[in-house]
Amino acid sequence: MINITNNKTVIPMLDVKAQHEPLKEEIKQALKDILDSGQFILGPNVRSFEQETASYLNVKNAAALASGTDALYLSLKALGIKEGDEVITTPFTFIATAEAITYVNATPVFVDIDRYTLNIDVSKIEEKITAKTRAVIIVHLFGQPADMDEIMDLARKYNLKVIEDCAQAFGARYKGKAAGCIGDAGCFSFYPSKNLGAYGDGGMMITDHNEVFEKVRLLRNHGTVAPYRHGFIGYNSRLDEIQAAILRIKLRHIDEYNRKRGNLARIYTSVLSGAVQCPVEMTDRSHVYHQYTIRTPLRDKVSAALKNSNISSVVYYPLPLHLQEAFHYLGYRKGDLPESEAAADEVLSIPIYPELEPDKAEMISEAILQAVRHGDAG
Numbered sequence: 001m002i003n004i005t006n007n008k009t010v011i012p013m014l015d016v017k018a019q020h021e022p023l024k025e026e027i028k029q030a031l032k033d034i035l036d037s038g039q040f041i042l043g044p045n046v047r048s049f050e051q052e053t054a055s056y057l058n059v060k061n062a063a064a065l066a067s068g069t070d071a072l073y074l075s076l077k078a079l080g081i082k083e084g085d086e087v088i089t090t091p092f093t094f095i096a097t098a099e100a101i102t103y104v105n106a107t108p109v110f111v112d113i114d115r116y117t118l119n120i121d122v123s124k125i126e127e128k129i130t131a132k133t134r135a136v137i138i139v140h141l142f143g144q145p146a147d148m149d150e151i152m153d154l155a156r157k158y159n160l161k162v163i164e165d166c167a168q169a170f171g172a173r174y175k176g177k178a179a180g181c182i183g184d185a186g187c188f189s190f191y192p193s194k195n196l197g198a199y200g201d202g203g204m205m206i207t208d209h210n211e212v213f214e215k216v217r218l219l220r221n222h223g224t225v226a227p228y229r230h231g232f233i234g235y236n237s238r239l240d241e242i243q244a245a246i247l248r249i250k251l252r253h254i255d256e257y258n259r260k261r262g263n264l265a266r267i268y269t270s271v272l273s274g275a276v277q278c279p280v281e282m283t284d285r286s287h288v289y290h291q292y293t294i295r296t297p298l299r300d301k302v303s304a305a306l307k308n309s310n311i312s313s314v315v316y317y318p319l320p321l322h323l324q325e326a327f328h329y330l331g332y333r334k335g336d337l338p339e340s341e342a343a344a345d346e347v348l349s350i351p352i353y354p355e356l357e358p359d360k361a362e363m364i365s366e367a368i369l370q371a372v373r374h375g376d377a378g
């Protein structure tokens, strides 16, 4: 992906081809079986993938969908969020989290983040709750679950629905529970770069509530309650058989993928803590390191130095959502959410993916250390 090659080997942010290599014969066979069967939509692979994921995450229901964005959108819809409602979320995330809120004509209300975890600061949620607040979308940013106990307490107190945006947190755990199983609905993305990545777009909504599941299952397929009988207006948001078959194969490796990400994170943290702010791991939850994101006032110098050494790095996210032109109409100004704005100026995500060799991680760490020392000196 983010890999500019001009005869130099660049260490990319991720390497989807390397992940495919050991699986390719198995995937070829699965694709051949689907082509032979002629069944491409809502067939046995989608059903099995839903069951296998529900069982892996230990949740009652899973609905495979066309994307993570759709999972958020259809969850809001199924939970009854509508025009005039306010939905609290973080501004330090990918835009899809807040876009989904606007799709149901509700209003995103942004709450600032914690400086260390970069997840929503739960101590700042209550002051943003109004008579119109109906839900919160919690993002488990970069793979680490947010403070779900505190969030669920607030949700009970104010009667709010809780949607977990788990696009970056497949397989992460919070006090023994899988991320996505704690709120009313959990939303996953299988975009190729995610921890569990398809070979195209894909998503999923999980829930223990049977009625929410039933609603999303019908919404994804034109509200079809029986052949050519439509109970309400729905959408076309189905995962296809080919993606489901690939995801079933990859699901069997997700623990290994996440474990390898964790090993690389430990290498990075052991070399870099002290020089830059490293991801903070909370003791009661697991971090699946969708990204390994460092923080330093010397961010631009570090990223330039890495580029010079042919090492990729990306700023997730350079502009918080409340300052995006798309959300100008909400009326936020610079300075409104200072922690998110400061993070945007200082964060840098560095390569982390299961196929990255540990010695490369050591080399990358050394390059960062040098850049920080150099930057400090001048």
Ligand SMILES: *Cc1c(COP(=O)(O)O)cnc(C)c1O
Pocket (backbone or CB within 6 Å): 067, 068, 069, 070, 093, 094, 096, 097, 139, 165, 167, 168, 188, 189, 190, 191, 201, 202, 203
């Ligand atoms: C990737 C992502 C999404 C959107 O998922 P798609 O499958 O690309 O629609 C939503 N939220 C977050 C936090 C993401 O990282």
